[in-house]
Amino acid sequence: MNLTTQKISRKKFLEGSAAITAAGLFLACLPEELLAAFTDPETLSQFNPNVYIGISSDNVIRLVIHRSEMGNGARTSMAMLLAEELEAPWEKIKIIQAVGDAKYNDQNTDGSTSVRKNWDSLRRAGAAARMMLEAAAAARWGVNEKTVFARNGEVHHRGSSKKLSYGALAIAASKLKTPKKLSLKSPQDYTIIGTPRDLVDVNAMVTGSARYGIDVEEPGMLHASLERSPRVDAEIVSFNGPEVERIPGVVAVVSLPAQSQDVNTSAAVAVVADSTWTAMKARKILKVRWSGGRSSESTDAKKTELQALVQKKGKISRNDGDIGAAMPEKRINAEYFTPYLVHAPMEPPNAFANVTEGKCHVIAPTQQPQRLRKAAAKFLGINKKHVTIEVSLLGGGFGRKSQPDFAMEAVALSQRIKKPVKITWTREDEVRHGTYHTQCMQRLDAGLNKKGNIETWRHRTAFPTLLTIFAPGAVSPAEFELAQGINTLPYRIPNIRTESYPVKSDVRIGWLRSVLHIPHSFAINCFLDEIAVSTKRDPVQMRLDLLGKPRILELSEAEKTGPYKQDTGRLARVIKRAAKAASWGKSLPKGKGLGFASHYSFFSYVAMAIEVAVNDENEVTVDRVHCAVDCGTVVNPDTVTAQIEGAVSFGLSLALFGEITLKDGVVQQSNFDDYVIARMKDAPEIIVDLVDNGDIPTGVGEPGTPPVAPALYNAIYAATGTRLRSLPLASTDFGGQW
Numbered sequence: 111m112n113l114t115t116q117k118i119s120r121k122k123f124l125e126g127s128a129a130i131t132a133a134g135l136f137l138a139c140l141p142e143e144l145l146a147a148f149t150d151p152e153t154l155s156q157f158n159p160n161v162y163i164g165i166s167s168d169n170v171i172r173l174v175i176h177r178s179e180m181g182n183g184a185r186t187s188m189a190m191l192l193a194e195e196l197e198a199p200w201e202k203i204k205i206i207q208a209v210g211d212a213k214y215n216d217q218n219t220d221g222s223t224s225v226r227k228n229w230d231s232l233r234r235a236g237a238a239a240r241m242m243l244e245a246a247a248a249a250r251w252g253v254n255e256k257t258v259f260a261r262n263g264e265v266h267h268r269g270s271s272k273k274l275s276y277g278a279l280a281i282a283a284s285k286l287k288t289p290k291k292l293s294l295k296s297p298q299d300y301t302i303i304g305t306p307r308d309l310v311d312v313n314a315m316v317t318g319s320a321r322y323g324i325d326v327e328e329p330g331m332l333h334a335s336l337e338r339s340p341r342v343d344a345e346i347v348s349f350n351g352p353e354v355e356r357i358p359g360v361v362a363v364v365s366l367p368a369q370s371q372d373v374n375t376s377a378a379v380a381v382v383a384d385s386t387w388t389a390m391k392a393r394k395i396l397k398v399r400w401s402g403g404r405s406s407e408s409t410d411a412k413k414t415e416l417q418a419l420v421q422k423k424g425k426i427s428r429n430d431g432d433i434g435a436a437m438p439e440k441r442i443n444a445e446y447f448t449p450y451l452v453h454a455p456m457e458p459p460n461a462f463a464n465v466t467e468g469k470c471h472v473i474a475p476t477q478q479p480q481r482l483r484k485a486a487a488k489f490l491g492i493n494k495k496h497v498t499i500e501v502s503l504l505g506g507g508f509g510r511k512s513q514p515d516f517a518m519e520a521v522a523l524s525q526r527i528k529k530p531v532k533i534t535w536t537r538e539d540e541v542r543h544g545t546y547h548t549q550c551m552q553r554l555d556a557g558l559n560k561k562g563n564i565e566t567w568r569h570r571t572a573f574p575t576l577l578t579i580f581a582p583g584a585v586s587p588a589e590f591e592l593a594q595g596i597n598t599l600p601y602r603i604p605n606i607r608t609e610s611y612p613v614k615s616d617v618r619i620g621w622l623r624s625v626l627h628i629p630h631s632f633a634i635n636c637f638l639d640e641i642a643v644s645t646k647r648d649p650v651q652m653r654l655d656l657l658g659k660p661r662i663l664e665l666s667e668a669e670k671t672g673p674y675k676q677d678t679g680r681l682a683r684v685i686k687r688a689a690k691a692a693s694w695g696k697s698l699p700k701g702k703g704l705g706f707a708s709h710y711s712f713f714s715y716v717a718m719a720i721e722v723a724v725n726d727e728n729e730v731t732v733d734r735v736h737c738a739v740d741c742g743t744v745v746n747p748d749t750v751t752a753q754i755e756g757a758v759s760f761g762l763s764l765a766l767f768g769e770i771t772l773k774d775g776v777v778q779q780s781n782f783d784d785y786v787i788a789r790m791k792d793a794p795e796i797i798v799d800l801v802d803n804g805d806i807p808t809g810v811g812e813p814g815t816p817p818v819a820p821a822l823y824n825a826i827y828a829a830t831g832t833r834l835r836s837l838p839l840a841s842t843d844f845g846g847q848w
């Protein structure tokens with residue numbers, strides 16, 4: 111085995127891996143009841159509050175995973191990182207979900223960060239444990255540490271047949287000091303990383319024993335369904351509480367005031383009952399009178415406002431060359447629109463809360479347990495050490511469950527009624543009271559020289575910012591929003607200018623899978639296709655020509671979050687591979703079209719070719735999607751492939767159907783009948799090509815979504831000659847089949 115030695119300070123290891131205590135790695139023999147109580151911070155404090163590894167004398171290895179599982183495979187891939195360096199037998203591993211606690215460092219399961227941000231720290235934690243077990247064995251045998259090695263849950267002596275199990279060494283290893291130098295495996299010696307593994311929860315999911323938030327049942331628990339204000343800041347005038355309380359099974363009907371940033375709950379009336387069914391049925395009898403509400407936004411008027419903005423000069427954020435001095439031979443421009451979107455996870459928001467004297471216990475399908483813990487502590491006026499946040503499995507998240515609002519409703523209600531209570535949102539609640547992906551209007555202008563090369567590129571983007579989640583009245587986009595596609599354009603163009611605008615909106619904006627990469631990739635890739643057609647160039651070759659020789663581009667300040675880089679050579683590689691896989695340039699029959707798009711996001715590179723068929727009634731069928739993906743080292747090929755397939759399906763849903771509209775500040779959609787998501791009949795064949803280049807892992811959960819809509823629209827143009835510039839497809843002349 112080849113090992114790479116890294117010298118690391120004790121302080122850095124303590125802070126970086128969150129796996130070591132002042133006394134050393136926690137490897138003590140623990141009774142099962144204490145391990146089951148990993149969700150109890152008070153029990154945790156008896157041992158190591160930052161521990162990720164526990165080994166008991168029965169040779170069961172318990173790994174604490176501090177990111178949320180929502181189909182992303184985090185609990186599996188992160189365990190693989192630990193197990194690889196620990197030399198742990200995969201079949202003996204048990205996974206324990208961490209509670210929300212700052213001791214685990216960053217627990218936010220968003221931004222495609224679970225593997226890439228824990229790549230080093232978890233491997234170091236595993237390596238330290240392995241080395242301490244080896245040292246314990248060497249001490250017991252009285253031999254040099256260099257003569258022992260760990261493999262598959264045992265430590266062996268090279269000079270004899272001696273071996274000891276990890277369980278037999280656990281107590282002795284726990285008494286040793288943390289090694290100052292860590293020996294990490296060389297990639298060629300990996301036995302777990304890079305191999306396909308089933309999700310650790312797959313059996314529980316298949317048999318129905320997995321516990322999602324919506325499955326939670328606790329002793330003495332009541333159920334609640336909430337009628338929320340239809341407009342932002344609307345207030346309750348009156349409601350028929352006594353009438354509803356007479357319904358059998360209804361326990362109480364109470365009002366809850368709105369909670370401000372960054373919790374962002376609406377004023378609501380809660381129907382509390384002995385079952386979810388009773389609460390929801392009784393809610394239909396509830397009549398609430400509302401007053402006020404500052405939002406009067408309507409979709410058509412807002413779209414007109416945004417369109418007017420992009421005709422004017424905006425605030426410049428990227429300014430390469432001198433776009434004003436350039437004298438192009440030909441100019442081309444186009445405008446692109448993307449609407450508000452909602453997340454629509456299969457499991458709607460829900461949460462259990464039990465507020466007792468000075469304490470709070472929450473069980474929720476949350477992507478950000480620490481944010482929720484902080485919000486609950488602040489709301490209740492207690493120390494956050496008295497707030498326990500258990501993280502259940504999530505039946506889809508897509509960024510919606512990063513918000514604390516749905517769980518904070520449960521906290522507020524439990525405090526009010528002094529009972530444990532679970533709140534379950536209906537689908538209508540989820541659609542009408544979401545935190546929406548922002549709508550966006552863009553105008554792109556390009557100047558071409560005599561040879562048809564792009565001399566100038568101006569990109570204007572106007573959208574309500576998601577900063578309103580945290581800052582009331584925020585109107586200007588954040589730097590990280592502009593770093594999502596628009597300011598990271600990788601092409602060799604002499605003169606580039608990007609502009610943005612302050613936009614006021616009372617709509618609750620939030621993260622949605624891929625965030626601003628969705629509209630920006632849509633506009634950029636469609637515009638490139640338009641330029642290629644205008645100059646009679648091949649869209650794929652034009653992209654490669656614009657990239658030129660491989661370069662390492664400087665990251666914006668918003669992107670400097672780790673040892674990452676933007677490498678145009680890696681983008682060119684996936685472009686070539688996707689084009690080859692799709693037989694780009696092949697002759698297609700009438701009504702068939704092949705469209706292309708490529709995009710860099712979350713430090714990963716994705717290129718996509720989509721083949722469609724369009725019949726005489728303008729009905730579109732997506733036949734197949736070819737994806738080439740470079741996300742660095744692939745930890746679990748099965749999970750990565752599944753994530754890309756899911757991202758493509760998600761992107762198709764948005765491109766084909768996704769649209770939230772407002773009238774006088776009220777969301778007009780309510781369920782899957784009018785906020786349609788892609789069905790099985792809409793699913794194409796998806797072929798995923800993973801480019802494992804041995805670099806550090808980068809994002810996976812989101813990068814597969816941004817290229818979908820532009821590749822689809824470019825394919826429709828190739829098939830029909832009709833150029834579409836507004837999402838979704840269902841709102842165009844090609845949307846009749848839905």
